[in-house]
Amino acid sequence: MSLLEISGLSIAFAGLRALEDVSFEVRENEIFGLIGPNGAGKSTLLNCVSRLYTPTRGEIRYRGESLLGRQIHELPGLGIRRTFQNLELFRDASVRENVILGAAFRYRAGAGADLLRLPSSARGEREAGRRADELLATLGLREHAATRVSALPYGIQKSVEMARALASEPKLLLLDEPAAGMNPEESRRVGATIRALREQGITVVLVEHDMRLVMSVCERIVVLDHGEKICEGDPARVRADPPVIAAYLGEETEDA
Amino acid sequence: MRIGPKAALLSAGVLALALAPLGLSHYGHFILATTLVYALVALSLNVLLGMAGQISIGHAGFWALGAYGSAIAMQTFGVPFILAIFVGGIVAGAFGALVALPALRVSGHYLAIATLAFALVVQQVLFEWESVTGGRQGLAVPRPSLFGVELVNDFAYYYFLLALFLACAWLTRNLRFSLTGRSLMALRMSAVAAQSAGISRARHIIFAFALSAFLAGVSGACYGSLIGRLSTETFSLTASLSFLTMAVIGGLGSEAGALLGGAFLALAPEVLRELKDAQMVVYGLILVLCMQFLPNGLASLFSSRKR
Numbered sequence: 001m002s003l004l005e006i007s008g009l010s011i012a013f014a015g016l017r018a019l020e021d022v023s024f025e026v027r028e029n030e031i032f033g034l035i036g037p038n039g040a041g042k043s044t045l046l047n048c049v050s051r052l053y054t055p056t057r058g059e060i061r062y063r064g065e066s067l068l069g070r071q072i073h074e075l076p077g078l079g080i081r082r083t084f085q086n087l088e089l090f091r092d093a094s095v096r097e098n099v100i101l102g103a104a105f106r107y108r109a110g111a112g113a114d115l116l117r118l119p120s121s122a123r124g125e126r127e128a129g130r131r132a133d134e135l136l137a138t139l140g141l142r143e144h145a146a147t148r149v150s151a152l153p154y155g156i157q158k159s160v161e162m163a164r165a166l167a168s169e170p171k172l173l174l175l176d177e178p179a180a181g182m183n184p185e186e187s188r189r190v191g192a193t194i195r196a197l198r199e200q201g202i203t204v205v206l207v208e209h210d211m212r213l214v215m216s217v218c219e220r221i222v223v224l225d226h227g228e229k230i231c232e233g234d235p236a237r238v239r240a241d242p243p244v245i246a247a248y249l250g251e252e253t254e255d256a
Numbered sequence: 257m258r259i260g261p262k263a264a265l266l267s268a269g270v271l272a273l274a275l276a277p278l279g280l281s282h283y284g285h286f287i288l289a290t291t292l293v294y295a296l297v298a299l300s301l302n303v304l305l306g307m308a309g310q311i312s313i314g315h316a317g318f319w320a321l322g323a324y325g326s327a328i329a330m331q332t333f334g335v336p337f338i339l340a341i342f343v344g345g346i347v348a349g350a351f352g353a354l355v356a357l358p359a360l361r362v363s364g365h366y367l368a369i370a371t372l373a374f375a376l377v378v379q380q381v382l383f384e385w386e387s388v389t390g391g392r393q394g395l396a397v398p399r400p401s402l403f404g405v406e407l408v409n410d411f412a413y414y415y416f417l418l419a420l421f422l423a424c425a426w427l428t429r430n431l432r433f434s435l436t437g438r439s440l441m442a443l444r445m446s447a448v449a450a451q452s453a454g455i456s457r458a459r460h461i462i463f464a465f466a467l468s469a470f471l472a473g474v475s476g477a478c479y480g481s482l483i484g485r486l487s488t489e490t491f492s493l494t495a496s497l498s499f500l501t502m503a504v505i506g507g508l509g510s511e512a513g514a515l516l517g518g519a520f521l522a523l524a525p526e527v528l529r530e531l532k533d534a535q536m537v538v539y540g541l542i543l544v545l546c547m548q549f550l551p552n553g554l555a556s557l558f559s560s561r562k563r
Contacts, residue, residue: 050452076454088449090442101442104435105454111463114434115427121434128435168454 003028003172003203004049009058011048018044019055019227026172026205031198033218034207035238037247040224042207043085046174049205050082051075062172076105079171083161083178085207091150095141095160098149099132102167107131128167135163139193155186162193172203179210191217215239223247265558269512270422277414285410286482287522292417293479295518298503299421299428299511300471305500306508307437308464309444310359311368315472315499317375318348320491322473323480324382324389327397337400337481341420344477345470351378352469356462375496383488390486400481410482417478424471425511431467440464505546507553516554 002025009022019041026032034042047053049060051072060067062078070078090098107124108114114121136142139159144152149160158178165173175194179187187210194204194217208214214221215235223231223238225247231238238244277285297315304310326344329335335343351374358370382389389395400407400416407413431437440460442450451457480486498521506517524542528535550556 052448071456072448072451073454073456076452082452084449084452088446088452090445090449092445093442097438100435101438101450101455102453104439104442105456108435108439111431111436111467114436115431115467117430117434121430125435164453 001028002026003063004205005059005061005064006045006049007059007061009045009048009055009060011044011053011055017227019048019224021058022224022227022229023058024222024229024232026203027220029198029201029203030219031194031204031206031217033214033221033235034205034224035209035211035214035221036224036230039226040247041227042224043176044227045224046082046176046205046207050080050174073105076168076170079169080174081165081168081170081172082174083158083165083176085176085180087154087157087161089149089157089161089164092148094146094148095152095163096129096132096136096145098160099135099163099167100128102164103128103131106168131167132163135166139163139166154181158182158190166197170202172205173197174205174207176207177209178206179208179213182210184212187213273418274415277411282410285414287526289410289414289417289482291515291518291522292414292421293475293482293518294499294502294521295421295515296424296475296478297472297499298506298514298517299424300468300475301499301503302508302511302514303428303431303471304464304468305503307432307440307444308461309441310461310464311364311500312355312371312468313368313493313496313500314355314371314373314375314378315468316491316493316495317371317378318352318469318472319476319479319495319499320375320378320382320488321348321351321469322476323397323486323491324395324476325473326477327395327480327486328388330398331395336403337398338402341474341477344480345474348473348476349466349470352472353462353466355469356465359465360458360461372493372496375491375493379488379491382491389488391488394485394487396485397480397483399484400478413482420474420478421515424474425514428471429511436460436463501543505543505553507550507555509552510555512558513553513555520554 004026007023009019011019022045034045036042044053048055049067051067051070054068062080090101107128109118109120109124136145139162141159141163144156149157162178179190182190191213194206197204206214206218218235220234221238222229223244230243230247231241277288297319301315304312322344325347326340329340329343330337355371355374359367362370383391385391400413402416407416439450439455442455443457443460447457502517502521503514505520506515507513524539528538531538
């Protein structure tokens with residue numbers, strides 16, 4: 001069954017076409033890869049799904065319902081979360097606070113209750129804190145809980161962003177280059193985390209440049225080039241596809 | 257129960273506030289009452305600027321709406337003082353929510369200009385609408401009274417204002433540590449990240465503006481009863497800028513900072529008056545020194561030692 005359905009998606013910035021008539025489906029509980037050379041439109045597509053951008057044409061459906069009428073902040077409530085390529089963390093807040101804020105919308109008692117510090121307000125805070133502590137333990141971040149995010153190395157900040165996205169127990173997780181800037185060992189750990197997420201019933205859409213990671217975890221892959229879909233299929237098929245090889249030639253030759 | 261250093265400091269502070277007016281002249285009581293009136297405005301800017309990161313150089317507008325709203329409620333409709341304060345707060349708060357609507361589209365300089373324009377319009381309308389506000393004649397405001405007992409002097413009024421300030425400080429303190437308050441701060445740190453985390457920007461910014469305007473309105477209502485006569489000249493751009501200055505000087509991160517800011521604004525003219533022509537120079541110098549050495553406001557004098 002398809003969880004996310006992208007159909008005929010196009011978007012242009014000042015006349016420049018970033019996506020042109022892209023369609024594909026993401027099935028429930030799969031790990032889905034979205035790859036392509038730099039500037040192919042992967043992040044743009046992710047930004048359309050997460051409602052940072054509004055496409056010029058086309059439709060995005062989640063469980064059959066259009067997302068185009070929704071605002072950014074409504075998506076977590078529907079079960080959709082994302083991470084950012086260049087990290088969008090609350091840099092001056094602690095790791096634990098970042099994760100708590102990832103679920104604050106769910107546990108918040110309401111402004112009136114919070115002003116008067118009613119029992120419901122304190123309860124929500126406690127539950128959000130408990131949820132954050134659980135996640136920090138699972139993701140190996142407990143020792144950093146009280147540290148200010150900006151004081152941590154890049155790789156750990158990436159994990160913090162992941163933890164924050166998981167705080168509200170999403171069904172669909174959009175990861176924008178989770179392994180960027182990581183060494184092979186860290187990147188392998190990201191792969192293991194992604195597989196573990198799928199075991200918990202989370203569908204993952206992975207935008208990534210690290211081909212070894214993509215080929216090892218994704219079940220299906222869509223390849224974009226110059227805003228158009230040039231290939232769709234399992235890793236073996238994508239790896240052998242002549243247009244894909246052509247698109248990547250002359251680009252960096254990573255492991256493709 | 258063990259008493260921590262924080263609780264001890266708080267008790268000492270409240271005790272000092274309770275004893276402050278003893279032995280002072282009538283004029284001293286007036287200055288202390290003014291301090292608390294200003295501190296309420298600093299509290300309101302604490303919410304808007306300190307938590308939500310939204311600037312307003314139009315707080316004199318909300319202050320005016322609270323002052324005139326409550327005065328008219330008392331004079332024309334015979335509403336008792338204690339309720340009239342809320343009328344003033346609610347009138348200002350409603351306009352605060354309205355001002356938040358453009359704030360959702362603009363930020364930074366544009367928001368500053370929008371709030372400034374709002375305050376100028378309020379001042380002008382109050383001036384021209386003579387039949388209701390008295391226009392250039394001004395508007396007389398009765399002495400505050402509680403349950404039929406008039407608070408004849410500022411000594412008594414000070415204690416009422418102290419209770420009101422402590423109640424409002426309790427509210428904003430609750431907010432600061434709650435998920436709502438932290439969501440506001442999250443929006444300030446990164447609007448994209450906060451919204452992607454499910455935090456509604458519109459809802460939170462409107463709430464912050466409404467609450468901030470409400471507190472400024474409550475202060476305005478108290479101010480009217482303290483002065484006894486309202487004149488639109490009071491609610492000028494200069495007042496808005498002084499409010500902003502005192503909130504920053506006092507410290508945006510705490511309720512104690514709001515109180516210190518209020519004291520600064522109420523006392524500085526009294527202290528500097530002796531300096532005659534040099535007073536604006538010295539005032540400016542104090543501001544520069546504060547920004548240079550106490551970027552987190554006067555409140556950091558007390559908190560930094562505690563850590």
